[in-house]
């Protein structure tokens with residue numbers, strides 16, 4: 001029951017190091033180191049565990065600038081079997097639609113895959129759109145917010161992490177899943193893994209070698225999304241602390257305040 | 265090379281470890297450097313100044329390429345009392361001459377660069393892994409263990425810094441004793457380039473190195489330092505750990521007092537604290553040097569106790585380079601014989617013994633006792649500063665000659681004491 005799994009990864013600025021320009025409200029990315037989007041590592045871990053249990057192989061795929069090769073090497077160090085970097089200037093400024101389009105082409109070119117795993121969202125964009133859009137491009141089933149996957153005869157039983165509970169879903173492969181951090185704590189690469197990854201081959205494709213690419217659907221022209229404005233949300237009003245001598249008095253004060261605010 | 269065994273594993277990506285890796289990889293050996301921080305230099309600190317001569321030998325012209333902060337053109341020494349000071353300011357083109365030159369560095373960028381140089385020669389750096397233990401078989405070190413994972417090599421080079429727990433585990437080194445180390449604290453304070461140039465009288469890439477003695481360590485054996493970076497200054501204090509624990513003020517308070525001293529306050533004024541660090545420094549000279557070699561293992565850099573603190577000259581990084589050079593040469597020779605036993609690796613000690621590193625450390629040992637004299641850190645600076653201050657005071661009445669003044673001070677301190685100390689100086 002060998003499975004071919006593709007894991008989509010991207011680099012994001014290390015949010016712990018990021019600052020916001022107080023004047024323009026935009027993120028200052030200069031000099032901020034890149035890390036692999038943490039949820040993508042959960043997706044990779046899920047893939048590696050599935051491979052461990054059921055056999056198969058794992059390909060890490062990234063659309064990004066040349067320096068994203070480093071992220072792919074980290075994936076190889078953790079245990080991915082192969083890595084593909086899709087990199088070309090013409091991909092610059094692609095939104096989630098264009099990105100998903102490119103990744104779906106990669107899935108065709110380097111597949112066939114049984115499973116495509118993504119992080120539940122990226123730390124920088126937080127849209128959570130890429131996974132579902134890849135599924136749409138490929139016409140596959142999709143399951144989002146996946147916390148755990150168990151193989152069955154025909155596909156998977158999947159735990160979906162919902163607000164207030166877990167939803168169990170049964171689905172056939174091929175599937176696209178977006179993974180949460182609950183169960184799949186990423187492993188630390190071994191030293192030997194790191195050393196091996198330094199020498200490993202990272203397959204690189206560009207706009208010419210990516211099969212079937214319609215250049216009208218990528219980059220700025222292929223991206224219907226435009227950012228109208230980015231801003232830092234204003235600090236909220238500080239809350240009111242009610243601390244009267246007795247509980248009865250506190251309750252009375254609370255009711256008074258709520259009434260005054262016309263909340264009750 | 266088999267896939268599982270390397271010629272050399274170097275533990276620690278400081279100056280010593282990166283330079284050793286560079287030299288060995290350059291000669292075609294398979295080298296893995298394991299560093300516990302996220303990159304070489306990420307955890308390292310120094311006061312600030314690298315004397316260039318030894319690294320220059322390893323990488324000629326390194327300063328043109330490396331991320332050095334400023335080249336030292338100006339040396340200052342200050343003696344401080346609580347509210348007075350005497351400062352010597354020496355500026356000389358000699359400082360810049362090749363061979364004499366020295367550079368202020370920040371380790372996180374400098375060591376990282378050295379690591380990249382080693383990598384460009386083929387060394388492989390694994391960062392983010394702490395070496396927990398060494399593999400020892402039949403009394404020979406055969407590799408390292410990190411997080412349960414083993415990795416084998418013919419030789420392991422311990423470049424893991426002043427508190428080399430690994431050398432200790434092997435029984436090559438005794439645990440550190442508080443009287444044998446100084447503890448240093450350092451702050452990096454951000455200022456604009458212009459502010460630095462103006463406050464220190466510098467221009468372009470010129471830098472200033474400044475040491476401070478006296479009240480800033482509250483009479484404790486040690487001193488203060490200040491180095492100018494491009495757009496920040498490195499300022500700190502070092503104190504003997506034992507003496508500090510006997511003293512009345514914690515190091516942090518000494519540091520605060522130091523920075524509020526009238527000489528220092530205007531230098532740091534308005535700056536933005538961007539980095540704080542603390543580190544130990546070996547300071548007991550030759551008696552701290554551990555067993556330097558064993559079967560399949562060498563100890564270099566601070567791990568080997570190789571520092572030289574003369575107060576106004578603090579040296580460790582240049583000696584780390586020398587020890588890396590000696591170690592690399594010894595390993596290459598051992599490799600040509602395929603003999604990595606202690607008797608083969610002994611060559612390292614032989615080379616080091618005749619190097620300027622050990623010779624200077626041994627020469628300094630004569631000063632050690634002298635430098636422990638507490639009067640050096642309180643009474644003498646006070647006396648000198650006081651006398652010089654009085655030299656400039658005019659207040660009417662019959663003026664005292666400077667000799668009267670000196671005599672009075674000597675009497676105050678006790679003639680015997682001074683005589684003894686003077687004898688000690690003559691002995692040096």
Ligand SMILES: Cc1cc2nc3c(=O)[nH]c(=O)nc-3n(C[C@H](O)[C@H](O)[C@H](O)COP(=O)(O)OP(=O)(O)OC[C@H]3O[C@@H](n4cnc5c(N)ncnc54)[C@H](O)[C@@H]3O)c2cc1C
Nearest residue numbers: 276278279280300310311312313395425448565566580581
């Ligand atoms: C306050 C102060 C001021 C100084 N000022 C100067 C100066 O101005 N000029 C000068 O030349 N010298 C100065 N020195 C001395 C100088 O900093 C040291 O001699 C120098 O840093 C020694 O380099 P090293 O490579 O031997 O050790 P370190 O720089 O300490 O490097 C050791 C490395 O090993 C790593 N490591 C440790 N244990 C492990 C492990 N188990 N596994 C993996 N990695 C490990 C560490 O993370 C580190 O990267 C000063 C020292 C101090 C404390």
